[in-house]
Amino acid sequence: MHVNIEVAHVEIRKLREQLERKQEEADEYQAMTHLAGKELEHFRYVKVTKTGKPKTWGPVVTQLVVEMLANGTPPSAISANILSVCKLLIPDAPIIEELPSIRFVRSCRTVLLHLAKTLAAYEIASQEVFQQLFTDGTTRRQTEFQNVIIGVLTPAGYRRVALDGCILSEEHNAESVTTSILVAFQRSGKLLDLWRSVTVEKYPDRQDLLDRIPPSSELTLAKMAKGFTMTDTCNTARRIQHLLHEEIKKICKEKGMSDEDIELHKSFCWQHLRNVWFGAVELALNNTLLNQLEESLSGIPSIYRVNMDIVNLYRASEKMVGGTANYQKGDGKNFVHFKNEFHPTTFLYPLMRACGGTRQDLCVEGAPSILMNIPMYLQFLHWRMDACGTSGDGILATNLYLNFKSSEVIAQLRVLSILHIAICMPVRWLAGKMESLLDYDFGYYDMGKALDIMESAFMEIIDDPS
Numbered sequence: 001m002h003v004n005i006e007v008a009h010v011e012i013r014k015l016r017e018q019l020e021r022k023q024e025e026a027d028e029y030q031a032m033t034h035l036a037g038k039e040l041e042h043f044r045y046v047k048v049t050k051t052g053k054p055k056t057w058g059p060v061v062t063q064l065v066v067e068m069l070a071n072g073t074p075p076s077a078i079s080a081n082i083l084s085v086c087k088l089l090i091p092d093a094p095i096i097e098e099l100p101s102i103r104f105v106r107s108c109r110t111v112l113l114h115l116a117k118t119l120a121a122y123e124i125a126s127q128e129v130f131q132q133l134f135t136d137g138t139t140r141r142q143t144e145f146q147n148v149i150i151g152v153l154t155p156a157g158y159r160r161v162a163l164d165g166c167i168l169s170e171e172h173n174a175e176s177v178t179t180s181i182l183v184a185f186q187r188s189g190k191l192l193d194l195w196r197s198v199t200v201e202k203y204p205d206r207q208d209l210l211d212r213i214p215p216s217s218e219l220t221l222a223k224m225a226k227g228f229t230m231t232d233t234c235n236t237a238r239r240i241q242h243l244l245h246e247e248i249k250k251i252c253k254e255k256g257m258s259d260e261d262i263e264l265h266k267s268f269c270w271q272h273l274r275n276v277w278f279g280a281v282e283l284a285l286n287n288t289l290l291n292q293l294e295e296s297l298s299g300i301p302s303i304y305r306v307n308m309d310i311v312n313l314y315r316a317s318e319k320m321v322g323g324t325a326n327y328q329k330g331d332g333k334n335f336v337h338f339k340n341e342f343h344p345t346t347f348l349y350p351l352m353r354a355c356g357g358t359r360q361d362l363c364v365e366g367a368p369s370i371l372m373n374i375p376m377y378l379q380f381l382h383w384r385m386d387a388c389g390t391s392g393d394g395i396l397a398t399n400l401y402l403n404f405k406s407s408e409v410i411a412q413l414r415v416l417s418i419l420h421i422a423i424c425m426p427v428r429w430l431a432g433k434m435e436s437l438l439d440y441d442f443g444y445y446d447m448g449k450a451l452d453i454m455e456s457a458f459m460e461i462i463d464d465p466s
Contacts, residue, residue: 057100065100065108066115075105118195121188123161125214127152130223134160134230134269135181135240144172148181151228151435158435163188174239181240182221182247189216221248222255226263228444232272241266270431270447274424279360281419282310289408304399310412313403314354314366320396321377322351329396331384338380349373364424367416374404374413423454 057065068078079099086096124130132151137144146167151160164187169180193216199209229244231237245264252262289308290297300306319327321335339348349369354362381401385394403409427450430437434444 057104061100062108062111065105066112069105069109069112075102075109078105114191117164117188118191120161120163121192121219122195122214123159124150124152124163125189125192125216125219127154127223129153129225130221130227131158132160132228132230133221133224133244135244136232136237136269137177143168146177146180148184174236174243177236177240178243178247181244185219185221186216189219192216192219220251220255222252222257224248224264225252225257225261228265228267230267230269233268233276267444270427274427274431275360278364278419278424281416282360282363285310285412285415289412293408300402304395304402306399306402308409308412310363310367310416311354313400313409314352314362314370316396316400316403317370317377318351318354320400321380322355324353327355331397334384335380338383339376342379343376346376348376361424364416364420367413367420371410371413371417374410378404426450 064082065078068081069075073081079102083096083099129152130150131153134149134151135146137146139145146169147165148163148167149160150163151158153159164184167177167180167184169176192214196210196213196215199206199213203209225248229241229248231241245266248264249262286308293308297306297308318324319330321332322330323332323336339346349372351369351373352362352366354366377400381397381404385397385401430442430447430450434442434447437443
């Protein structure tokens with residue numbers, strides 16, 4: 001047997017080098033595991049037994065939960081996500097003894113709320129001046145609340161920062177809402193002062209950190225001295241706007257400003273103005289068709305609830321064929337089966353959400369999809385009523401069938417679709433992109449030019465309807 005000694009030595013050196021590399025990787029992995037285990041000790045409960053309070057989680061777990069909530073993770077999935085990540089990153093380290101309960105995770109939403117409000121106050125107070133203050137109100141489950149959004153011009157561009165999205169007032173009048181808005185500024189200022197006090201306590205030798213956090217005195221409406229206040233056009237909102245102007249002027253004078261230094265401007269939201277237009281359009285079309293079709297409508301049994309309210313037609317359509325209405329008497333599943341069985345290649349336009357709330361531009365926004373889907377809706381309704389006969393509840397189906405067979409309803413949908421494409425969408429885009437059109441010398445006051453163009457076009461149609 002002949003052995004090449006030189007080749008054998010070379011192979012032995014290669015094997016030793018591979019073994020050394022593997023040993024280095026093993027040592028590095030062991031060190032990382034040990035370090036991670038020490039860091040993840042913070043995951044355990046911090047027991048509080050002397051005061052008799054229940055056990056709480058440490059700041060690391062709280063921060064992890066808050067981060068996941070901020071990213072949109074459902075509370076019920078957070079504990080499982082923590083377990084999965086730990087097992088995947090460090091499979092051989094049994095570091096998980098307990099996991100946060102769903103109750104603790106949900107309570108962290110309050111922590112996230114305070115954190116978001118504090119950061120919003122920081123962002124607003126850090127600015128030298130405010131360009132805009134916008135406020136609007138809405139209701140949820142018969143509870144009225146208000147929001148306040150501040151517009152600021154930063155080096156990165158124009159930004160809107162929500163100071164508070166849910167301001168509850170004692171009463172539902174303009175005076176009480178105005179007072180609540182002022183209180184919201186004071187509360188946000190207290191969050192900044194609390195942040196500063198905690199910073200001093202945790203980092204007593206870091207003056208640079210403290211200097212980066214503005215005091216509550218910087219969160220003042222005096223920075224609105226030359227800004228815009230924007231509301232919608234209803235009487236209560238306009239009253240709130242007037243009262244805010246009076247309060248801002250008062251605060252500015254307390255800061256030592258003269259009347260020449262105060263140059264407040266009032267403005268109305270063009271999104272709300274657009275809704276007002278289409279609310280009037282909807283009412284006018286409804287009344288016109290009711291007058292023209294009075295004799296025909298009187299011949300339809302009232303049980304079928306046929307009228308010319310276009311939004312009611314959208315809601316009935318969503319209940320009948322929509323997949324998200326969850327209406328017990330609807331037939332969305334059968335409609336999907338009908339479409340896939342008999343028209344698998346036909347495109348179906350998605351319906352606008354009509355059952356979840358009320359907004360005035362819905363009358364034009366929901367028209368195109370209904371208009372384009374009517375041929376399939378009619379075939380499905382005919383197929384359904386022919387299959388079911390007189391059995392079951394056919395009031396909703398009959399209501400839609402009578403509406404979709406009406407040439408007047410089709411004409412109404414065509415008009416509203418044209419208005420949506422020709423007016424609603426361009427005005428919405430201009431109102432939403434106004435701050436980015438500075439390079440084109442277009443701003444808030446130039447929206448009046450769009451209104452003049454629209455009026456001229458309508459006058460031409462009146463003069464020559466063809």
